[in-house]
Each structure stands twice: as structure tokens, then as C-alpha cells.
Amino acid sequence: MADEAPFQFLHYEVIQYIYKSAENGETENGRNIAKLENLGFRVGQGLMERLTKDTARFKDELDIMKFVCKDFWTCVFKKQIDNLRTNHQGIYVLQDNKFRLLSQLSAGKQYLEHAPKYLAFTCGLVRGALSNLGVKSIVTAEVSIMPACKFQIMIQKM
Amino acid sequence: MADEAPFQFLHYEVIQYIYKSAENGETENGRNIAKLENLGFRVGQGLMERLTKDTARFKDELDIMKFVCKDFWTCVFKKQIDNLRTNHQGIYVLQDNKFRLLSQLSAGKQYLEHAPKYLAFTCGLVRGALSNLGVKSIVTAEVSIMPACKFQIMIQKM
Numbered sequence: 001m002a003d004e005a006p007f008q009f010l011h012y013e014v015i016q017y018i019y020k021s022a023e024n025g026e027t028e029n030g031r032n033i034a035k036l037e038n039l040g041f042r043v044g045q046g047l048m049e050r051l052t053k054d055t056a057r058f059k060d061e062l063d064i065m066k067f068v069c070k071d072f073w074t075c076v077f078k079k080q081i082d083n084l085r086t087n088h089q090g091i092y093v094l095q096d097n098k099f100r101l102l103s104q105l106s107a108g109k110q111y112l113e114h115a116p117k118y119l120a121f122t123c124g125l126v127r128g129a130l131s132n133l134g135v136k137s138i139v140t141a142e143v144s145i146m147p148a149c150k151f152q153i154m155i156q157k158m
Numbered sequence: 159m160a161d162e163a164p165f166q167f168l169h170y171e172v173i174q175y176i177y178k179s180a181e182n183g184e185t186e187n188g189r190n191i192a193k194l195e196n197l198g199f200r201v202g203q204g205l206m207e208r209l210t211k212d213t214a215r216f217k218d219e220l221d222i223m224k225f226v227c228k229d230f231w232t233c234v235f236k237k238q239i240d241n242l243r244t245n246h247q248g249i250y251v252l253q254d255n256k257f258r259l260l261s262q263l264s265a266g267k268q269y270l271e272h273a274p275k276y277l278a279f280t281c282g283l284v285r286g287a288l289s290n291l292g293v294k295s296i297v298t299a300e301v302s303i304m305p306a307c308k309f310q311i312m313i314q315k316m
Contacts, residue, residue: 004164005205005208005209005233006162006165006201006205006233006234007164007165007168009200009201009204009205010165010168010169010172010197010201011168012204013197013200013201013204014168014172014197016200017193017197021179035175039168039171039172039175042167042171042174043164043167043168043171046167046170046171047163047164047167050163051163075163075164076164
């Protein structure tokens with residue numbers, strides 16, 4: 001548990017920091033979300049660069065997704081994605097039944113409205129990770145019951 | 159190595175973020191350093207709270223310092239402090255011969271002037287950790303040859 005704690009706490013404080021500094025000027029929630037997403041993007045790019053330093057070339061898109069679900073997720077969240085689905089047409093859904101960055105919030109529906117700000121960084125993280133492998137994507141997140149969470153990845157064909 | 163990578167990358171991007179957002183307004187370096195220090199303080203408080211949840215009460219100040227050098231440092235940086243010294247009058251010097259948050263910078267003296275922004279967060283981290291245990295302190299850092307680094311803690315008697 002203590003293993004990923006520094007990362008979790010830093011992630012939490014970065015959210016607080018960005019929302020607090022926005023109080024003195026910008027008020028738009030969307031802008032803070034975009035900042036967090038962007039921060040995640042850059043972290044994801046860097047991390048993927050390091051993680052794939054010595055790995056073999058990926059066979060295809062699905063092979064990349066499996067790497068994200070296993071190696072990449074384990075590196076950041078110390079667990080694998082619980083379920084990966086795809087329509088084989090460029091849409092992937094990654095389900096994490098116990099998403100670590102939501103575990104500080106109470107389970108259930110009470111704080112559901114606050115979920116987006118705890119997910120924006122990770123959406124960017126996944127987008128950045130894929131981008132580093134040359135895969136352009138749009139990543140969104142969805143929570144129905146905390147701390148379970150689904151990330152949907154739409155591959156942008158170039 | 160990959161274990162603390164998410165934390166390292168996030169730390170690095172937070173520095174970039176704070177310095178970049180400052181370009182559009184405030185220009186003072188000291189203010190950015192203070193922001194990073196403050197962010198570290200809050201992370202340190204939270205982490206220490208969690209780490210000491212099940213530990214026995216500390217005997218004295220030195221006992222606390224040893225905990226910071228071993229358990230706390232290992233939790234964040236995956237290694238212990240290499241050397242702890244004290245004058246037994248409230249000053250402690252913690253030396254890390256291979257400080258992880260400087261490892262992205264080249265060794266040697268070339269980038270020495272940039273070191274403070276990579277150390278501010280950790281100074282706050284230590285101050286926050288001690289504060290959580292009721293020890294008020296001033297923490298400064300000093301680098302002579304990267305990536306070795308010394309943190310000086312001055313206990314504020316109350």
C-alpha cells in the first residue's frame with residue numbers, strides 16, 4: 001500500500017493546487033480539468049518512453065493495449081486493469097474495479113460529481129502513453145459506482 | 159527503478175507546470191520555490207500520517223529523525239539516507255549520495271544553478287513529515303556535486 005502512496009498524495013495535492021490557484025482568477029472547471037489532463041499526458045509520455053526502453057516491438061494495436069493494461073497500469077497503480085474490451089474498430093474499454101486515485105473518496109454515489117477531477121490526470125496519462133507509441137487517441141472516463149472506473153479509448157486513425 | 163518513476167515524472171512535470179504558469183504573470187523565482195515547498199509540505203504531512211499509523215510512539219527527536227532517514231525516505235525515494243549527523247542541539251544533516259529527484263539532471267557542476275527548484279518540494283516534504291509528528295522545523299538543501307545532496311534540518315524549539 002505504501003508503495004504508490006507518494007504518487008497518490010502528490011496527485012491529490014496537485015489537484016488541490018490547481019483548483020486553489022484558479023480561485024484567484026479563472027473560474028472554469030473545464031480549464032482545470034484540461035490542465036490536469038495535460039499534466040497527465042506529459043507524465044504518460046515520459047513513463048511509456050522509459051517502460052518500453054527494452055521491450056520488443058509491438059505486434060499491433062491490441063498488443064499495445066495489453067501492455068497498457070498490464071505493465072503500464074502496474075507501474076503506476078500497482079495493479080492490473082481488471083477487464084479489457086474492444087469492438088475491434090478502434091474502441092477499447094479498460095475497467096479498473098478498484099481505481100487507486102478514487103480510493104480516497106468514499107465509495108458509493110455520494111461524491112460522484114467530484115469524480116471528474118480525480119480522473120482527468122489519468123485520462124491524459126493514458127493518452128500520453130499511447131501517443132508515445134505513435135497511437136493518437138481520445139480518452140474519457142466514466143464512474144458508476146466508486147471506486148470502480150472505466151476508461152474509454154477511441155483510436156484516431158491518421 | 160520503475161517503482162518510483164510515476165512519482166519522479168509527476169514531480170518533474172509539476173515543476174514545469176508551476177514555472178510555466180508563472181511566466182504569464184509573476185516572475186519571481188522565490189515564489190515558485192515557495193509553491194513547490196508548500197506542495198511538498200502537504201504531501202509530507204499526509205504521507206507521515208499514513209506511515210506512522212501503526213508504529214510505536216517515538217522515544218525522542220533522534221528517534222524521529224531515524225524514522226525519516228529510513229522508513230520515510232525509502233517510501234518516497236526507494237533508498238535510505240546515506241548519512242545522518244547531528245550537533246545534538248537541534249540541527250540535523252541528512253545526506254543522500256544519490257538523490258533521485260536530481261538524477262534526471264547531468265552529474266557535475268554544469269546545472270548546479272537549477273538545483274534549487276528540484277529540491278524545494280523535498281524540503282517541504284521533510285518539514286511536513288516532521289510537522290505531522292509535532293516537530294516544527296526549517297529545512298534547507300545544499301548540493302555540491304550532483305546527484306549528492308544534503309538536507310539541513312533546524313528544529314524550532316517551542
